[in-house]
Amino acid sequence: MKLIRNIAQMHRWSVLQRKRNLTIGFVPTMGALHEGHLSLIRRARRENDSVAVSIFVNPAQFGPHEDFKKYPRNLFRDASLCRAERVDVLFVPSAASVYPAGYKTYVTVEGFSEVLCGRSRPGHFRGVATVVNKLFNVISPDRAYFGQKDAQQAAIIKKMVRDLNMPVTVKVLATVREPDGLALSSRNAYLNAGERADALVLWQALCLARRMAKRGVRDTAQIIREMKRIISQKSNSRIDYVEVVDASTFLPLREIRRGALAVLAVWIGKTRLIDNMVLRPGGEYAKG
Amino acid sequence: MKLIRNIAQMHRWSVLQRKRNLTIGFVPTMGALHEGHLSLIRRARRENDSVAVSIFVNPAQFGPHEDFKKYPRNLFRDASLCRAERVDVLFVPSAASVYPAGYKTYVTVEGFSEVLCGRSRPGHFRGVATVVNKLFNVISPDRAYFGQKDAQQAAIIKKMVRDLNMPVTVKVLATVREPDGLALSSRNAYLNAGERADALVLWQALCLARRMAKRGVRDTAQIIREMKRIISQKSNSRIDYVEVVDASTFLPLREIRRGALAVLAVWIGKTRLIDNMVLRPGGEYAKG
Numbered sequence: 001m002k003l004i005r006n007i008a009q010m011h012r013w014s015v016l017q018r019k020r021n022l023t024i025g026f027v028p029t030m031g032a033l034h035e036g037h038l039s040l041i042r043r044a045r046r047e048n049d050s051v052a053v054s055i056f057v058n059p060a061q062f063g064p065h066e067d068f069k070k071y072p073r074n075l076f077r078d079a080s081l082c083r084a085e086r087v088d089v090l091f092v093p094s095a096a097s098v099y100p101a102g103y104k105t106y107v108t109v110e111g112f113s114e115v116l117c118g119r120s121r122p123g124h125f126r127g128v129a130t131v132v133n134k135l136f137n138v139i140s141p142d143r144a145y146f147g148q149k150d151a152q153q154a155a156i157i158k159k160m161v162r163d164l165n166m167p168v169t170v171k172v173l174a175t176v177r178e179p180d181g182l183a184l185s186s187r188n189a190y191l192n193a194g195e196r197a198d199a200l201v202l203w204q205a206l207c208l209a210r211r212m213a214k215r216g217v218r219d220t221a222q223i224i225r226e227m228k229r230i231i232s233q234k235s236n237s238r239i240d241y242v243e244v245v246d247a248s249t250f251l252p253l254r255e256i257r258r259g260a261l262a263v264l265a266v267w268i269g270k271t272r273l274i275d276n277m278v279l280r281p282g283g284e285y286a287k288g
Numbered sequence: 289m290k291l292i293r294n295i296a297q298m299h300r301w302s303v304l305q306r307k308r309n310l311t312i313g314f315v316p317t318m319g320a321l322h323e324g325h326l327s328l329i330r331r332a333r334r335e336n337d338s339v340a341v342s343i344f345v346n347p348a349q350f351g352p353h354e355d356f357k358k359y360p361r362n363l364f365r366d367a368s369l370c371r372a373e374r375v376d377v378l379f380v381p382s383a384a385s386v387y388p389a390g391y392k393t394y395v396t397v398e399g400f401s402e403v404l405c406g407r408s409r410p411g412h413f414r415g416v417a418t419v420v421n422k423l424f425n426v427i428s429p430d431r432a433y434f435g436q437k438d439a440q441q442a443a444i445i446k447k448m449v450r451d452l453n454m455p456v457t458v459k460v461l462a463t464v465r466e467p468d469g470l471a472l473s474s475r476n477a478y479l480n481a482g483e484r485a486d487a488l489v490l491w492q493a494l495c496l497a498r499r500m501a502k503r504g505v506r507d508t509a510q511i512i513r514e515m516k517r518i519i520s521q522k523s524n525s526r527i528d529y530v531e532v533v534d535a536s537t538f539l540p541l542r543e544i545r546r547g548a549l550a551v552l553a554v555w556i557g558k559t560r561l562i563d564n565m566v567l568r569p570g571g572e573y574a575k576g
Contacts, residue, residue: 007453015455018306102537104398105417105451111392129393130452137453163393164418165295165425167303249390 001082002089007098007138010091014052014139022049026141026168028132031055032072032186033081036176040145041085043173052139053082054091056098061127072189091139098134107133109156109163112250116263117152117274120240128153129160136161141168149175149183151263151276155250175275181207183275190271198234199268205231205242206277209262213279218255220244223262223279231266240265240272244279258282289370290377295386295426298379302340302427310337314429314456316420319343320360320474321369324464328433329373331461340427341370342379344386349415360477379427386422395421397444397451400538404551405440405562408528416441417448424449429456437463437471439551439564443538463563469495471563478559486522487556493519493530494565497550501567506543508532511550511567519554528553528560532567546570 004010017024025048027040037053044051055078062068075092082090106126112118113125136144146154154172161170176184181203182196191199205227212223227242244253247261260279265272292298305312313336315328325341332339343366350356363380370378394414400406401413424432434442442460449458464472469491470484479487493515500511515530532541535549548567553560 011453011455019309021307103451104400105395105448106398107393107395107452109393134451134453137455140455160393163391163422164395165299165422167299167425167428 001079001087003079004089004091005093005097007093010052010089010093011138013089014141017050018140023142024048024139025051026135026139026144027051027053028135028144028146029053029055030057030071030186031078032074032189033078034176034184034186036147036149036184038081038085039176040147040173041082041087043171044143044145045086047143048141050088051086052089052091052141053087054093054135054139056091056093056095056131056135058098058127058131059095060099060130061121061124063121063123066121067187067190070190072186091135098131106130107160107164109159112152112156112159115250115252116241116243116245117265120265120272125153125156129156132157133160133164133166136166136168143169143171145171145173147175148172149185149275151247151261152250155248177203183273185273187271187273191268195236195269195271198236199271199273201231201234201237201268202264202266202273202275205264206262206275209244210277210279213256213260220253220256220260223256227262227264231264234268236269238267240267242266247278256280289367289375291367292377292379293381293385295381298340298377298381299426301377302429305338306428311430312336312427313339314423314427314432315339315341316423316432316434317341317343318345318359318474319366320362320477321366322464322472322474324435324437324472326369326373327464328435328461329370329375331459332431332433333374335431336429338376339374340377340379340429341375342381342423342427344379344381344383344419344423346386346415346419347383348387348418349409349412351409351411354409355475355478358478360474379423386419394418395448395452397447400440400444400447403538403540404529404531404533405553408553408560413441413444417444420445421448421452421454424454424456431457431459433459433461435463436460437473437563439535439549440538443536465491471561473561475559475561479556483524483557483559486524487559487561489519489522489525490552490554490561490563493552494550494563497532498565498567501544501548508541508544508548511544515550515552519552522556524557526555528555530554535566544568 025044107129108126118125158170209223242264247259263276265274313332395417396414406413446458497511530552535547551564553562
């Protein structure tokens with residue numbers, strides 16, 4: 001496995017793959033790799049001739065009071081995990097090379113970016129769209145892989161790619177969970193034992209929503225009320241948002257229909273966790 | 289020469305050129321081609337194996353009260369000019385395919401885009417950056433060609449390409465002028481005979497600025513004052529802006545130095561014309 005830190009060198013690698021008619025699968029990450037990332041890498045490995053993984057804790061997607069500094073970093077461990085998955089290139093650019101002095105260009109996906117996580121984290125999705133756009137330009141992958149856990153991010157990337165005619169196929173893979181249901185996240189590392197137990201309430205609220213939808217409840221306000229009720233029972237929890245949205249537009253739904261997605265963000269102590277669950281499959285989203 | 293109207297088909301052509309190891313030169317235009325465009329096409333023809341020209345009157349770069357509707361369109365004439373220059377592909381997408389219903393993604397280059405033409409035409413450069421980004425993604429040219437007449441546009445495109453790591457070389461070619469000095473522009477077609485005579489004042493003001501700079505005048509305020517004075521002598525003229533800026537950042541300069549660029553936008557009757565001239569070569573800009 002090659003470790004590349006330089007943008008121009010990364011681009012040359014990608015040009016060489018193209019010249020050799022090799023397809024490129026790409027998994028952009030912020031490191032602190034877990035089984036969720038590895039599931040993306042394995043799929044990329046199966047579907048492409050070459051696999052590139054990037055590790056870049058992107059300052060542009062963190063707010064001034066967020067966890068950029070304390071976000072877990074462990075390149076040595078991440079690199080051995082990638083090597084074990086037969087990744088061809090691990091791309092680890094510096095922040096100074098990604099955003100050199102005088103940097104000024106940003107990609108925004110309007111509408112999607114101002115709601116839910118975008119409302120709680122102003123500028124977050126602009127940072128995400130911009131860095132993914134840049135990485136796609138440097139690596140020019142045939143396929144890029146994202147996790148459904150970050151559903152809003154995945155929807156924004158898909159929309160950006162379609163709107164800007166970027167020549168890449170975006171694949172969104174199912175959320176990988178702990179045996180008890182907690183969605184894997186690098187931020188789970190912030191939780192102490194008590195918080196880890198309380199964090200399960202995100203999964204429990206989503207399961208409750210799905211049961212209600214299956215039972216035939218159509219009124220999303222009723223579902224959201226019940227979800228909020230059980231989350232609030234944990235003394236360590238603070239709700240950021242609980243919503244039912246259309247999975248392809250992220251606009252709120254008043255009634256359950258095809259493509260309905262329950263989404264939530266909850267603080268457990270000082271850690272903000274997100275998760276989501278499809279309540280009724282279908283719509284454009286099913287094409288994944 | 290192929291005429292392609294479909295985005296997917298255009299992209300397939302570009303992929304095929306790459307497979308054959310042929311380089312692509314690209315000239316994006318809004319049609320109503322004149323010798324300025326042709327100079328770009330000829331250079332593209334000399335420097336690349338294949339040449340693509342696009343004609344797209346981009347609604348996203350026109351304000352609500354601007355000349356989108358009356359902008360000159362003559363595909364038949366444009367196509368024969370391109371054929372005569374041995375263009376390989378003329379790409380003429382529809383507005384509905386470039387901006388389908390629900391379109392939401394925009395590229396902005398901050399700082400550059402809010403001054404001068406950007407201040408007079410809010411949203412203009414966002415529209416320009418977005419459409420050029422899209423065209424680059426569809427066509428993936430090795431080299432793209434722009435005219436120095438639209439200096440601010442060219443600077444913004446160069447900045448976007450650098451910031452977003454787009455794999456294309458942007459070339460900015462000298463303004464082509466009428467024998468008397470008027471910069472070629474598709475909008476010159478709007479001028480009646482009297483206005484055409486008055487329009488020469490843009491060139492005269494720029495030449496005055498250059499003479500003053502050569503004579504050693506360093507105070508840009510003094511130069512701007514003199515430029516405004518001679519423009520105001522034409523009863524049909526109305527100044528939008530007259531400035532001296534750094535050619536690579538488009539920030540105003542108080543003193544003449546390397547890379548100083550005089551820029552102006554002037555209404556002649558109902559037609560807004562722009563032009564510019566380097567007052568002292570050098571700086572990053574000279575790398576062109």
